[in-house]
Amino acid sequence: MNWLVTGGAGYIGAHIVRALRDDGITPVVFDDLSSGHADFVPPGVAFVRGSILDRHLVSATLRDHRAAGVIHVAGFKYAGVSVHRPLHTYAQNVEGTRTVLQAMADSDVSNLVFSSSAAVYGTPETAPVTEETPTLPTSPYGESKLIGEWLIRDQAVATAASAAPLRHTSLRYFNVVGSADPTVYDTSPHNLFPIVFEQLLNGQTPRINGDDYDTADGTNVRDYVHVRDIAAAHVVAARRLAAGGPIAPAYNLGSQNGLSVREIMDTVARVTGIAFTAEVGLRRAGDPDRIVATGDLAARDLEWRNRHTVDEMVRTGWEARRAADAHG
Known part of the structure:
Protein backbone atom coordinates (compact mmCIF):
# COMPACT_ATOMS: atom_id res chain seq x y z
CA MET A 1 0.00 0.00 0.00
CA ASN A 2 1.41 3.38 -1.07
CA TRP A 3 0.68 6.73 0.58
CA LEU A 4 1.74 10.13 -0.66
CA VAL A 5 3.22 12.45 1.97
CA THR A 6 3.17 16.09 0.92
CA GLY A 7 5.88 17.95 2.78
CA GLY A 8 7.61 14.63 3.37
CA ALA A 9 11.07 16.20 3.30
CA GLY A 10 10.29 18.45 6.26
CA TYR A 11 10.91 17.81 9.95
CA ILE A 12 7.48 16.36 10.76
CA GLY A 13 6.84 14.89 7.31
CA ALA A 14 10.16 13.03 7.29
CA HIS A 15 9.27 11.39 10.58
CA ILE A 16 5.88 10.37 9.19
CA VAL A 17 7.65 8.87 6.17
CA ARG A 18 9.83 6.75 8.45
CA ALA A 19 6.86 5.70 10.59
CA LEU A 20 4.92 4.61 7.49
CA ARG A 21 7.86 2.61 6.21
CA ASP A 22 8.37 0.95 9.59
CA ASP A 23 4.68 -0.03 9.58
CA GLY A 24 4.93 -1.72 6.19
CA ILE A 25 3.37 1.13 4.18
CA THR A 26 5.30 2.47 1.19
CA PRO A 27 5.68 6.25 1.44
CA VAL A 28 6.07 8.57 -1.53
CA VAL A 29 7.47 12.02 -0.77
CA PHE A 30 6.22 15.15 -2.52
CA ASP A 31 8.00 18.34 -1.50
CA ASP A 32 9.22 21.60 -3.08
CA LEU A 33 12.10 21.88 -0.57
CA SER A 34 11.12 25.44 0.38
CA SER A 35 11.62 24.43 4.01
CA GLY A 36 12.33 20.71 3.68
CA HIS A 37 15.62 18.99 2.96
CA ALA A 38 16.33 16.37 0.32
CA ASP A 39 18.66 14.54 2.72
CA PHE A 40 15.76 14.06 5.14
CA VAL A 41 14.24 11.64 2.61
CA PRO A 42 15.44 8.10 3.40
CA PRO A 43 17.36 6.19 0.72
CA GLY A 44 15.07 4.13 -1.46
CA VAL A 45 11.97 6.26 -0.84
CA ALA A 46 10.44 7.76 -3.98
CA PHE A 47 10.78 11.54 -4.02
CA VAL A 48 9.01 13.94 -6.37
CA ARG A 49 10.14 17.55 -6.14
CA GLY A 50 7.33 19.95 -6.88
CA SER A 51 4.78 22.40 -5.54
CA ILE A 52 1.41 21.33 -4.16
CA LEU A 53 0.04 24.19 -6.25
CA ASP A 54 0.90 22.14 -9.35
CA ARG A 55 -2.30 20.14 -9.68
CA HIS A 56 -1.15 18.16 -12.70
CA LEU A 57 2.08 17.05 -11.05
CA VAL A 58 0.26 16.04 -7.87
CA SER A 59 -2.31 14.11 -9.94
CA ALA A 60 0.39 12.39 -11.99
CA THR A 61 2.28 11.42 -8.83
CA LEU A 62 -0.83 9.93 -7.26
CA ARG A 63 -1.58 7.91 -10.39
CA ASP A 64 1.99 6.84 -11.10
CA HIS A 65 2.42 5.48 -7.60
CA ARG A 66 -1.14 4.16 -7.25
CA ALA A 67 -1.51 5.96 -3.97
CA ALA A 68 -4.13 4.69 -1.54
CA GLY A 69 -4.23 8.03 0.22
CA VAL A 70 -2.53 11.30 1.06
CA ILE A 71 -1.04 12.55 4.30
CA HIS A 72 -1.06 16.29 3.67
CA VAL A 73 1.67 17.89 5.76
CA ALA A 74 2.96 20.50 3.30
CA GLY A 75 2.21 24.11 4.12
CA PHE A 76 3.49 27.41 5.48
CA LYS A 77 3.67 26.82 9.22
CA TYR A 78 4.86 30.06 10.78
CA ALA A 79 1.99 31.68 12.68
CA GLY A 80 3.85 34.86 13.60
CA VAL A 81 5.22 35.39 10.11
CA SER A 82 1.78 34.74 8.62
CA VAL A 83 0.59 38.05 10.08
CA HIS A 84 3.04 39.84 7.77
CA ARG A 85 2.66 37.41 4.86
CA PRO A 86 -1.07 36.58 4.76
CA LEU A 87 -1.28 36.23 0.98
CA HIS A 88 1.60 33.76 0.89
CA THR A 89 0.09 31.84 3.81
CA TYR A 90 -3.29 31.57 2.13
CA ALA A 91 -1.76 30.57 -1.20
CA GLN A 92 0.22 27.71 0.35
CA ASN A 93 -2.29 26.50 2.92
CA VAL A 94 -5.68 27.22 1.38
CA GLU A 95 -5.04 27.06 -2.35
CA GLY A 96 -2.51 24.30 -1.75
CA THR A 97 -5.07 22.17 0.09
CA ARG A 98 -7.70 22.89 -2.55
CA THR A 99 -5.27 21.79 -5.25
CA VAL A 100 -4.42 18.58 -3.41
CA LEU A 101 -8.14 17.81 -3.05
CA GLN A 102 -8.70 18.44 -6.75
CA ALA A 103 -5.76 16.23 -7.68
CA MET A 104 -7.13 13.48 -5.44
CA ALA A 105 -10.52 13.74 -7.16
CA ASP A 106 -8.86 13.64 -10.58
CA SER A 107 -6.97 10.49 -9.56
CA ASP A 108 -9.77 8.68 -7.66
CA VAL A 109 -7.82 8.83 -4.40
CA SER A 110 -10.24 9.09 -1.50
CA ASN A 111 -8.30 8.85 1.80
CA LEU A 112 -6.83 11.97 3.41
CA VAL A 113 -5.05 12.64 6.68
CA PHE A 114 -4.72 16.40 7.07
CA SER A 115 -1.96 17.73 9.30
CA SER A 116 -3.86 20.64 10.84
CA SER A 117 -2.99 22.75 13.88
CA ALA A 118 -4.25 23.66 17.31
CA ALA A 119 -3.85 27.24 16.06
CA VAL A 120 -7.43 26.84 14.84
CA TYR A 121 -8.49 27.46 18.47
CA GLY A 122 -6.75 30.82 18.72
CA THR A 123 -6.47 31.87 22.37
CA PRO A 124 -9.18 29.85 24.10
CA GLU A 125 -10.56 31.10 27.41
CA THR A 126 -10.48 27.65 29.00
CA ALA A 127 -7.87 24.93 29.12
CA PRO A 128 -7.42 22.20 28.21
CA VAL A 129 -9.19 22.51 24.88
CA THR A 130 -11.20 19.65 23.41
CA GLU A 131 -12.47 19.02 19.92
CA GLU A 132 -15.64 20.82 20.98
CA THR A 133 -13.82 24.04 21.91
CA PRO A 134 -14.88 26.87 19.55
CA THR A 135 -12.45 27.46 16.68
CA LEU A 136 -11.48 31.13 16.78
CA PRO A 137 -8.06 31.46 15.12
CA THR A 138 -6.12 34.67 15.70
CA SER A 139 -3.56 34.50 12.89
CA PRO A 140 -3.70 33.99 9.12
CA TYR A 141 -1.93 30.69 9.73
CA GLY A 142 -4.64 29.44 12.09
CA GLU A 143 -7.33 30.75 9.77
CA SER A 144 -5.76 29.00 6.78
CA LYS A 145 -5.69 25.67 8.61
CA LEU A 146 -9.32 26.02 9.62
CA ILE A 147 -10.32 26.89 6.06
CA GLY A 148 -8.39 23.81 4.95
CA GLU A 149 -10.54 21.71 7.27
CA TRP A 150 -13.67 23.35 5.83
CA LEU A 151 -12.56 22.57 2.28
CA ILE A 152 -12.01 18.94 3.20
CA ARG A 153 -15.38 18.72 4.97
CA ASP A 154 -17.20 20.24 2.01
CA GLN A 155 -15.47 17.95 -0.49
CA ALA A 156 -16.48 14.95 1.64
CA VAL A 157 -20.10 16.10 1.52
CA ALA A 158 -19.91 16.71 -2.23
CA THR A 159 -18.47 13.24 -2.93
CA ALA A 160 -20.55 11.30 -0.40
CA ALA A 161 -22.75 9.68 -3.06
CA SER A 162 -19.95 9.09 -5.54
CA ALA A 163 -18.01 5.92 -6.30
CA ALA A 164 -15.04 7.27 -4.30
CA PRO A 165 -16.35 9.35 -1.38
CA LEU A 166 -13.65 11.30 0.43
CA ARG A 167 -12.73 9.82 3.80
CA HIS A 168 -10.67 12.10 5.99
CA THR A 169 -9.51 13.27 9.36
CA SER A 170 -7.62 16.34 10.60
CA LEU A 171 -4.98 16.09 13.32
CA ARG A 172 -4.57 19.22 15.45
CA TYR A 173 -1.45 19.72 17.55
CA PHE A 174 0.73 22.44 19.05
CA ASN A 175 4.51 22.25 19.50
CA VAL A 176 6.25 19.24 17.99
CA TYR A 224 4.83 19.96 23.71
CA VAL A 225 4.61 16.54 22.06
CA HIS A 226 7.34 14.30 20.69
CA VAL A 227 7.55 14.02 16.91
CA ARG A 228 7.65 10.21 17.07
CA ASP A 229 4.24 10.19 18.77
CA ILE A 230 2.84 12.64 16.22
CA ALA A 231 4.11 10.49 13.35
CA ALA A 232 2.63 7.34 14.87
CA ALA A 233 -0.82 8.94 15.11
CA HIS A 234 -0.70 9.84 11.40
CA VAL A 235 0.08 6.23 10.52
CA VAL A 236 -2.77 4.84 12.64
CA ALA A 237 -5.14 7.36 11.05
CA ALA A 238 -4.01 6.29 7.57
CA ARG A 239 -4.50 2.64 8.43
CA ARG A 240 -7.96 3.34 9.83
CA LEU A 241 -9.03 5.27 6.74
CA ALA A 242 -7.71 2.63 4.34
CA ALA A 243 -9.52 -0.12 6.27
CA GLY A 244 -12.80 1.77 6.07
CA GLY A 245 -13.12 2.07 9.83
CA PRO A 246 -15.01 4.85 11.61
CA ILE A 247 -13.00 8.00 12.20
CA ALA A 248 -13.75 11.45 13.61
CA PRO A 249 -13.33 14.59 11.47
CA ALA A 250 -10.73 16.03 13.86
CA TYR A 251 -8.51 14.94 16.74
CA ASN A 252 -6.39 16.89 19.21
CA LEU A 253 -2.97 15.35 19.75
CA GLY A 254 -2.54 16.99 23.13
CA ALA A 293 -5.26 20.23 24.67
CA THR A 294 -6.67 16.89 25.72
CA GLY A 295 -5.92 13.82 23.67
CA ASP A 296 -8.77 11.64 24.93
CA LEU A 297 -10.54 11.17 21.61
CA ALA A 298 -7.26 10.40 19.82
CA ALA A 299 -6.35 7.95 22.59
CA ARG A 300 -9.62 6.13 21.94
CA ASP A 301 -9.29 5.93 18.15
CA LEU A 302 -5.65 6.51 17.17
CA GLU A 303 -3.67 4.80 19.95
CA TRP A 304 -2.50 8.29 20.95
CA ARG A 305 -0.45 8.80 24.07
CA ASN A 306 2.58 10.75 25.17
Whole structure:
Protein backbone atom coordinates (compact mmCIF):
# COMPACT_ATOMS: atom_id res chain seq x y z
CA MET A 1 0.00 0.00 0.00
CA ASN A 2 1.41 3.38 -1.07
CA TRP A 3 0.68 6.73 0.58
CA LEU A 4 1.74 10.13 -0.66
CA VAL A 5 3.22 12.45 1.97
CA THR A 6 3.17 16.09 0.92
CA GLY A 7 5.88 17.95 2.78
CA GLY A 8 7.61 14.63 3.37
CA ALA A 9 11.07 16.20 3.30
CA GLY A 10 10.29 18.45 6.26
CA TYR A 11 10.91 17.81 9.95
CA ILE A 12 7.48 16.36 10.76
CA GLY A 13 6.84 14.89 7.31
CA ALA A 14 10.16 13.03 7.29
CA HIS A 15 9.27 11.39 10.58
CA ILE A 16 5.88 10.37 9.19
CA VAL A 17 7.65 8.87 6.17
CA ARG A 18 9.83 6.75 8.45
CA ALA A 19 6.86 5.70 10.59
CA LEU A 20 4.92 4.61 7.49
CA ARG A 21 7.86 2.61 6.21
CA ASP A 22 8.37 0.95 9.59
CA ASP A 23 4.68 -0.03 9.58
CA GLY A 24 4.93 -1.72 6.19
CA ILE A 25 3.37 1.13 4.18
CA THR A 26 5.30 2.47 1.19
CA PRO A 27 5.68 6.25 1.44
CA VAL A 28 6.07 8.57 -1.53
CA VAL A 29 7.47 12.02 -0.77
CA PHE A 30 6.22 15.15 -2.52
CA ASP A 31 8.00 18.34 -1.50
CA ASP A 32 9.22 21.60 -3.08
CA LEU A 33 12.10 21.88 -0.57
CA SER A 34 11.12 25.44 0.38
CA SER A 35 11.62 24.43 4.01
CA GLY A 36 12.33 20.71 3.68
CA HIS A 37 15.62 18.99 2.96
CA ALA A 38 16.33 16.37 0.32
CA ASP A 39 18.66 14.54 2.72
CA PHE A 40 15.76 14.06 5.14
CA VAL A 41 14.24 11.64 2.61
CA PRO A 42 15.44 8.10 3.40
CA PRO A 43 17.36 6.19 0.72
CA GLY A 44 15.07 4.13 -1.46
CA VAL A 45 11.97 6.26 -0.84
CA ALA A 46 10.44 7.76 -3.98
CA PHE A 47 10.78 11.54 -4.02
CA VAL A 48 9.01 13.94 -6.37
CA ARG A 49 10.14 17.55 -6.14
CA GLY A 50 7.33 19.95 -6.88
CA SER A 51 4.78 22.40 -5.54
CA ILE A 52 1.41 21.33 -4.16
CA LEU A 53 0.04 24.19 -6.25
CA ASP A 54 0.90 22.14 -9.35
CA ARG A 55 -2.30 20.14 -9.68
CA HIS A 56 -1.15 18.16 -12.70
CA LEU A 57 2.08 17.05 -11.05
CA VAL A 58 0.26 16.04 -7.87
CA SER A 59 -2.31 14.11 -9.94
CA ALA A 60 0.39 12.39 -11.99
CA THR A 61 2.28 11.42 -8.83
CA LEU A 62 -0.83 9.93 -7.26
CA ARG A 63 -1.58 7.91 -10.39
CA ASP A 64 1.99 6.84 -11.10
CA HIS A 65 2.42 5.48 -7.60
CA ARG A 66 -1.14 4.16 -7.25
CA ALA A 67 -1.51 5.96 -3.97
CA ALA A 68 -4.13 4.69 -1.54
CA GLY A 69 -4.23 8.03 0.22
CA VAL A 70 -2.53 11.30 1.06
CA ILE A 71 -1.04 12.55 4.30
CA HIS A 72 -1.06 16.29 3.67
CA VAL A 73 1.67 17.89 5.76
CA ALA A 74 2.96 20.50 3.30
CA GLY A 75 2.21 24.11 4.12
CA PHE A 76 3.49 27.41 5.48
CA LYS A 77 3.67 26.82 9.22
CA TYR A 78 4.86 30.06 10.78
CA ALA A 79 1.99 31.68 12.68
CA GLY A 80 3.85 34.86 13.60
CA VAL A 81 5.22 35.39 10.11
CA SER A 82 1.78 34.74 8.62
CA VAL A 83 0.59 38.05 10.08
CA HIS A 84 3.04 39.84 7.77
CA ARG A 85 2.66 37.41 4.86
CA PRO A 86 -1.07 36.58 4.76
CA LEU A 87 -1.28 36.23 0.98
CA HIS A 88 1.60 33.76 0.89
CA THR A 89 0.09 31.84 3.81
CA TYR A 90 -3.29 31.57 2.13
CA ALA A 91 -1.76 30.57 -1.20
CA GLN A 92 0.22 27.71 0.35
CA ASN A 93 -2.29 26.50 2.92
CA VAL A 94 -5.68 27.22 1.38
CA GLU A 95 -5.04 27.06 -2.35
CA GLY A 96 -2.51 24.30 -1.75
CA THR A 97 -5.07 22.17 0.09
CA ARG A 98 -7.70 22.89 -2.55
CA THR A 99 -5.27 21.79 -5.25
CA VAL A 100 -4.42 18.58 -3.41
CA LEU A 101 -8.14 17.81 -3.05
CA GLN A 102 -8.70 18.44 -6.75
CA ALA A 103 -5.76 16.23 -7.68
CA MET A 104 -7.13 13.48 -5.44
CA ALA A 105 -10.52 13.74 -7.16
CA ASP A 106 -8.86 13.64 -10.58
CA SER A 107 -6.97 10.49 -9.56
CA ASP A 108 -9.77 8.68 -7.66
CA VAL A 109 -7.82 8.83 -4.40
CA SER A 110 -10.24 9.09 -1.50
CA ASN A 111 -8.30 8.85 1.80
CA LEU A 112 -6.83 11.97 3.41
CA VAL A 113 -5.05 12.64 6.68
CA PHE A 114 -4.72 16.40 7.07
CA SER A 115 -1.96 17.73 9.30
CA SER A 116 -3.86 20.64 10.84
CA SER A 117 -2.99 22.75 13.88
CA ALA A 118 -4.25 23.66 17.31
CA ALA A 119 -3.85 27.24 16.06
CA VAL A 120 -7.43 26.84 14.84
CA TYR A 121 -8.49 27.46 18.47
CA GLY A 122 -6.75 30.82 18.72
CA THR A 123 -6.47 31.87 22.37
CA PRO A 124 -9.18 29.85 24.10
CA GLU A 125 -10.56 31.10 27.41
CA THR A 126 -10.48 27.65 29.00
CA ALA A 127 -7.87 24.93 29.12
CA PRO A 128 -7.42 22.20 28.21
CA VAL A 129 -9.19 22.51 24.88
CA THR A 130 -11.20 19.65 23.41
CA GLU A 131 -12.47 19.02 19.92
CA GLU A 132 -15.64 20.82 20.98
CA THR A 133 -13.82 24.04 21.91
CA PRO A 134 -14.88 26.87 19.55
CA THR A 135 -12.45 27.46 16.68
CA LEU A 136 -11.48 31.13 16.78
CA PRO A 137 -8.06 31.46 15.12
CA THR A 138 -6.12 34.67 15.70
CA SER A 139 -3.56 34.50 12.89
CA PRO A 140 -3.70 33.99 9.12
CA TYR A 141 -1.93 30.69 9.73
CA GLY A 142 -4.64 29.44 12.09
CA GLU A 143 -7.33 30.75 9.77
CA SER A 144 -5.76 29.00 6.78
CA LYS A 145 -5.69 25.67 8.61
CA LEU A 146 -9.32 26.02 9.62
CA ILE A 147 -10.32 26.89 6.06
CA GLY A 148 -8.39 23.81 4.95
CA GLU A 149 -10.54 21.71 7.27
CA TRP A 150 -13.67 23.35 5.83
CA LEU A 151 -12.56 22.57 2.28
CA ILE A 152 -12.01 18.94 3.20
CA ARG A 153 -15.38 18.72 4.97
CA ASP A 154 -17.20 20.24 2.01
CA GLN A 155 -15.47 17.95 -0.49
CA ALA A 156 -16.48 14.95 1.64
CA VAL A 157 -20.10 16.10 1.52
CA ALA A 158 -19.91 16.71 -2.23
CA THR A 159 -18.47 13.24 -2.93
CA ALA A 160 -20.55 11.30 -0.40
CA ALA A 161 -22.75 9.68 -3.06
CA SER A 162 -19.95 9.09 -5.54
CA ALA A 163 -18.01 5.92 -6.30
CA ALA A 164 -15.04 7.27 -4.30
CA PRO A 165 -16.35 9.35 -1.38
CA LEU A 166 -13.65 11.30 0.43
CA ARG A 167 -12.73 9.82 3.80
CA HIS A 168 -10.67 12.10 5.99
CA THR A 169 -9.51 13.27 9.36
CA SER A 170 -7.62 16.34 10.60
CA LEU A 171 -4.98 16.09 13.32
CA ARG A 172 -4.57 19.22 15.45
CA TYR A 173 -1.45 19.72 17.55
CA PHE A 174 0.73 22.44 19.05
CA ASN A 175 4.51 22.25 19.50
CA VAL A 176 6.25 19.24 17.99
CA VAL A 177 9.71 18.59 19.41
CA GLY A 178 12.47 16.00 19.68
CA SER A 179 13.68 13.54 17.09
CA ALA A 180 13.24 9.86 16.33
CA ASP A 181 16.14 9.75 13.88
CA PRO A 182 19.53 11.45 14.38
CA THR A 183 19.53 12.55 10.73
CA VAL A 184 16.29 14.56 11.08
CA TYR A 185 15.89 17.62 13.28
CA ASP A 186 13.76 20.76 13.52
CA THR A 187 15.30 23.49 11.39
CA SER A 188 12.60 26.11 11.94
CA PRO A 189 13.94 29.55 12.92
CA HIS A 190 10.70 30.24 14.81
CA ASN A 191 10.26 27.26 17.17
CA LEU A 192 11.42 27.30 20.78
CA PHE A 193 13.63 24.19 20.80
CA PRO A 194 15.74 25.03 17.71
CA ILE A 195 15.99 28.67 18.79
CA VAL A 196 17.36 27.68 22.20
CA PHE A 197 19.69 25.05 20.72
CA GLU A 198 21.14 27.53 18.22
CA GLN A 199 21.67 30.12 20.94
CA LEU A 200 23.54 27.63 23.11
CA LEU A 201 25.67 26.46 20.21
CA ASN A 202 26.55 30.10 19.48
CA GLY A 203 27.41 30.86 23.11
CA GLN A 204 24.32 33.02 23.64
CA THR A 205 21.90 33.03 26.56
CA PRO A 206 18.31 31.98 25.80
CA ARG A 207 15.50 34.37 26.65
CA ILE A 208 12.07 33.93 28.21
CA ASN A 209 9.40 36.33 26.98
CA GLY A 210 7.74 37.34 30.21
CA ASP A 211 7.57 35.69 33.64
CA ASP A 212 4.44 37.33 35.02
CA TYR A 213 1.80 35.02 33.57
CA ASP A 214 -0.91 33.43 35.70
CA THR A 215 0.86 30.07 35.91
CA ALA A 216 2.74 28.18 38.61
CA ASP A 217 6.16 29.62 37.73
CA GLY A 218 5.05 32.77 35.90
CA THR A 219 6.01 31.60 32.40
CA ASN A 220 3.43 30.56 29.86
CA VAL A 221 2.44 26.94 29.43
CA ARG A 222 2.14 25.15 26.11
CA ASP A 223 1.59 21.67 24.73
CA TYR A 224 4.83 19.96 23.71
CA VAL A 225 4.61 16.54 22.06
CA HIS A 226 7.34 14.30 20.69
CA VAL A 227 7.55 14.02 16.91
CA ARG A 228 7.65 10.21 17.07
CA ASP A 229 4.24 10.19 18.77
CA ILE A 230 2.84 12.64 16.22
CA ALA A 231 4.11 10.49 13.35
CA ALA A 232 2.63 7.34 14.87
CA ALA A 233 -0.82 8.94 15.11
CA HIS A 234 -0.70 9.84 11.40
CA VAL A 235 0.08 6.23 10.52
CA VAL A 236 -2.77 4.84 12.64
CA ALA A 237 -5.14 7.36 11.05
CA ALA A 238 -4.01 6.29 7.57
CA ARG A 239 -4.50 2.64 8.43
CA ARG A 240 -7.96 3.34 9.83
CA LEU A 241 -9.03 5.27 6.74
CA ALA A 242 -7.71 2.63 4.34
CA ALA A 243 -9.52 -0.12 6.27
CA GLY A 244 -12.80 1.77 6.07
CA GLY A 245 -13.12 2.07 9.83
CA PRO A 246 -15.01 4.85 11.61
CA ILE A 247 -13.00 8.00 12.20
CA ALA A 248 -13.75 11.45 13.61
CA PRO A 249 -13.33 14.59 11.47
CA ALA A 250 -10.73 16.03 13.86
CA TYR A 251 -8.51 14.94 16.74
CA ASN A 252 -6.39 16.89 19.21
CA LEU A 253 -2.97 15.35 19.75
CA GLY A 254 -2.54 16.99 23.13
CA SER A 255 -0.54 16.41 26.28
CA GLN A 256 -3.35 17.39 28.68
CA ASN A 257 -1.03 19.22 31.10
CA GLY A 258 1.60 21.05 29.05
CA LEU A 259 4.97 22.41 30.09
CA SER A 260 6.07 25.90 31.04
CA VAL A 261 8.81 27.74 29.20
CA ARG A 262 10.89 27.76 32.39
CA GLU A 263 10.50 24.00 32.73
CA ILE A 264 11.79 23.64 29.19
CA MET A 265 14.75 25.93 29.91
CA ASP A 266 15.65 24.06 33.10
CA THR A 267 15.46 20.74 31.28
CA VAL A 268 17.64 22.01 28.42
CA ALA A 269 20.32 23.14 30.88
CA ARG A 270 20.24 19.81 32.71
CA VAL A 271 20.18 17.56 29.64
CA THR A 272 22.76 19.44 27.56
CA GLY A 273 25.08 20.03 30.49
CA ILE A 274 25.33 23.70 29.51
CA ALA A 275 24.55 25.71 32.62
CA PHE A 276 22.68 28.94 31.97
CA THR A 277 20.09 31.18 33.55
CA ALA A 278 17.61 32.35 30.96
CA GLU A 279 17.23 36.07 30.54
CA VAL A 280 13.74 37.43 31.05
CA GLY A 281 12.34 39.88 28.53
CA LEU A 282 8.99 41.51 28.02
CA ARG A 283 5.83 39.63 27.21
CA ARG A 284 4.91 39.20 23.58
CA ALA A 285 1.61 40.86 22.77
CA GLY A 286 -1.29 38.45 22.70
CA ASP A 287 0.48 35.51 24.34
CA PRO A 288 -2.05 33.69 26.57
CA ASP A 289 -1.13 32.20 29.94
CA ARG A 290 -1.83 28.59 29.05
CA ILE A 291 -2.82 26.62 25.95
CA VAL A 292 -2.98 22.84 26.18
CA ALA A 293 -5.26 20.23 24.67
CA THR A 294 -6.67 16.89 25.72
CA GLY A 295 -5.92 13.82 23.67
CA ASP A 296 -8.77 11.64 24.93
CA LEU A 297 -10.54 11.17 21.61
CA ALA A 298 -7.26 10.40 19.82
CA ALA A 299 -6.35 7.95 22.59
CA ARG A 300 -9.62 6.13 21.94
CA ASP A 301 -9.29 5.93 18.15
CA LEU A 302 -5.65 6.51 17.17
CA GLU A 303 -3.67 4.80 19.95
CA TRP A 304 -2.50 8.29 20.95
CA ARG A 305 -0.45 8.80 24.07
CA ASN A 306 2.58 10.75 25.17
CA ARG A 307 5.32 8.15 25.27
CA HIS A 308 8.19 10.56 25.94
CA THR A 309 9.25 12.58 28.96
CA VAL A 310 10.41 16.17 28.68
CA ASP A 311 13.99 14.95 29.18
CA GLU A 312 13.61 12.62 26.21
CA MET A 313 12.12 15.40 24.11
CA VAL A 314 15.11 17.64 24.80
CA ARG A 315 17.73 14.91 24.60
CA THR A 316 16.62 13.51 21.24
CA GLY A 317 16.24 16.97 19.73
CA TRP A 318 19.65 18.08 21.01
CA GLU A 319 21.39 14.90 19.85
CA ALA A 320 19.94 15.24 16.34
CA ARG A 321 20.97 18.89 16.17
CA ARG A 322 24.51 18.08 17.32
CA ALA A 323 24.68 15.19 14.85
CA ALA A 324 23.96 17.63 12.02
CA ASP A 325 27.06 19.63 12.96
CA ALA A 326 29.15 16.47 13.25
CA HIS A 327 28.20 15.45 9.68
CA GLY A 328 28.84 18.88 8.24
